[in-house]
Amino acid sequence: MIQASRRLLVAVLIFFFAAPNILAYQTEPEEEKSVPIDVLGQVRDHHYLTVAGYELPLPRIILVEGQWYFFGSTDSAVESGAFVEKNHQLIPADGREITIDLSITSHLMYVWFGVGLTLLLTFMVAARYKRGEGRETEPKGWFQNLFELVFVFVRDEIAKANIPEEKHQKFVPYLFGVFVAISFMNLFGLLPWGATATADITVTATLAALTFIITQWNGSRDHWRHVFWFPGVPSWMLLILTPIEIIGLFTKPFALAVRLFANMLSGKIMIVCILGLIFIFAEFFGATIGVGSGILIVPLTVALYVLKAFVGVLQAYIFTLLSAVFIGMAAEEGEEHKEGSEAIA
Amino acid sequence: MGLLAAGIGAGIIAIGAGFGIGMIGKSATESIARQPEASADIRGAMILTAALIEGVALIGAIVCILLVFFA
Numbered sequence: 001m002i003q004a005s006r007r008l009l010v011a012v013l014i015f016f017f018a019a020p021n022i023l024a025y026q027t028e029p030e031e032e033k034s035v036p037i038d039v040l041g042q043v044r045d046h047h048y049l050t051v052a053g054y055e056l057p058l059p060r061i062i063l064v065e066g067q068w069y070f071f072g073s074t075d076s077a078v079e080s081g082a083f084v085e086k087n088h089q090l091i092p093a094d095g096r097e098i099t100i101d102l103s104i105t106s107h108l109m110y111v112w113f114g115v116g117l118t119l120l121l122t123f124m125v126a127a128r129y130k131r132g133e134g135r136e137t138e139p140k141g142w143f144q145n146l147f148e149l150v151f152v153f154v155r156d157e158i159a160k161a162n163i164p165e166e167k168h169q170k171f172v173p174y175l176f177g178v179f180v181a182i183s184f185m186n187l188f189g190l191l192p193w194g195a196t197a198t199a200d201i202t203v204t205a206t207l208a209a210l211t212f213i214i215t216q217w218n219g220s221r222d223h224w225r226h227v228f229w230f231p232g233v234p235s236w237m238l239l240i241l242t243p244i245e246i247i248g249l250f251t252k253p254f255a256l257a258v259r260l261f262a263n264m265l266s267g268k269i270m271i272v273c274i275l276g277l278i279f280i281f282a283e284f285f286g287a288t289i290g291v292g293s294g295i296l297i298v299p300l301t302v303a304l305y306v307l308k309a310f311v312g313v314l315q316a317y318i319f320t321l322l323s324a325v326f327i328g329m330a331a332e333e334g335e336e337h338k339e340g341s342e343a344i345a
Numbered sequence: 346m347g348l349l350a351a352g353i354g355a356g357i358i359a360i361g362a363g364f365g366i367g368m369i370g371k372s373a374t375e376s377i378a379r380q381p382e383a384s385a386d387i388r389g390a391m392i393l394t395a396a397l398i399e400g401v402a403l404i405g406a407i408v409c410i411l412l413v414f415f416a
Contacts, residue, residue, distance in 0.1 A: 259396065
């Protein structure tokens with residue numbers, strides 16, 4: 001009896017979910033027939049922040065041949081007469097070239113949200129530890145416990161496991177900050193109207209460049225010797241090995257940037273494409289089948305969302321882990337290599 | 346032609362990456378079955394190696410995307 005009434009309830013709920021949509025689809029005027037859904041527009045960087053369906057314009061900062069322009073929004077830039085909008089891009093009205101466009105975009109805003117949230121949480125917990133809570137007593141509340149769990153995980157499993165024991169202390173803040181900030185940036189993309197900042201190659205390239213600088217700055221003598229004068233090989237081999245090693249320095253952060261970028265971008269595109277199937281079905285077979293396919297597609301998207309939340313944290317972990325591995329490889333003072341070079345010499 | 350090349354390339358990438366990650370999964374599950382107490386270390390090494398393979402595969406995928414848009 002309960003089983004039957006539950007089934008009826010689900011059927012009624014599905015009907016209430018589907019019926020208004022069918023009606024809405026039939027009454028809505030069709031704007032762009034050729035493109036049912038704009039896939040790349042969902043992942044592209046915008047000059048506005050979407051909040052609750054409204055577009056909040058973001059400031060434009062543009063340098064045109066030595067002259068700075070500041071505007072509150074793209075519209076006010078066009079209204080001032082100095083710029084013309086063409087193909088969603090601002091072009092100076094008098095035919096000059098834009099030297100550099102430092103406008104604040106939606107992806108930059110989400111990077112700031114992620115970094116700001118990380119800083120806020122870290123300072124909040126740091127204040128607690130300064131008061132002695134957690135050092136003299138045990139950590140209190142779920143928030144401090146969770147924070148300590150993540151921090152200890154990054155320190156022990158990522159930093160201590162991959163960076164030489166006596167040096168790892170100094171890299172823990174960077175690794176922890178990167179881990180938490182990338183996690184937040186990835187997970188912000190799952191919020192309604194949110195944008196995944198890490199689905200932008202410029203963001204991930206900046207992060208990878210930070211890792212690259214830290215890696216090279218802390219490179220030991222041994223690291224540089226392996227790059228320019230590989231020990232224990234015939235000297236003519238250096239002609240081949242040195243260029244390869246120098247390229248190898250740059251491919252590591254490049255792969256780091258591309259990995260995070262491609263994973264986040266493909267996740268986002270996959271969700272938009274699968275949701276877009278509803279509109280494609282609706283276009284080909286009529287509104288009823290289109291909305292009916294939603295019954296199948298929406299749970300699939302929910303499953304993909306769960307997968308994406310997992311992948312977001314996993315990719316943050318992989319980025320941090322590989323950063324730690326690269327830093328550890330460069331910072332290591334290789335004692336064990338001496339035997340190899342002596343054996344050959 | 347660019348589209349065709351990108352499609353074929355993406356397929357070959359999928360074969361290579363699938364083979365590589367499959368090998369990792371095979372050896373990792375075998376080692377965990379052989380020595381269950383070391384499963385945490387094995388899992389870490391597995392994720393690290395899979396991430397390295399994924400990096401190569403994704404660079405190939407980026408080449409395919411470039412072919413679609415610029416060839």
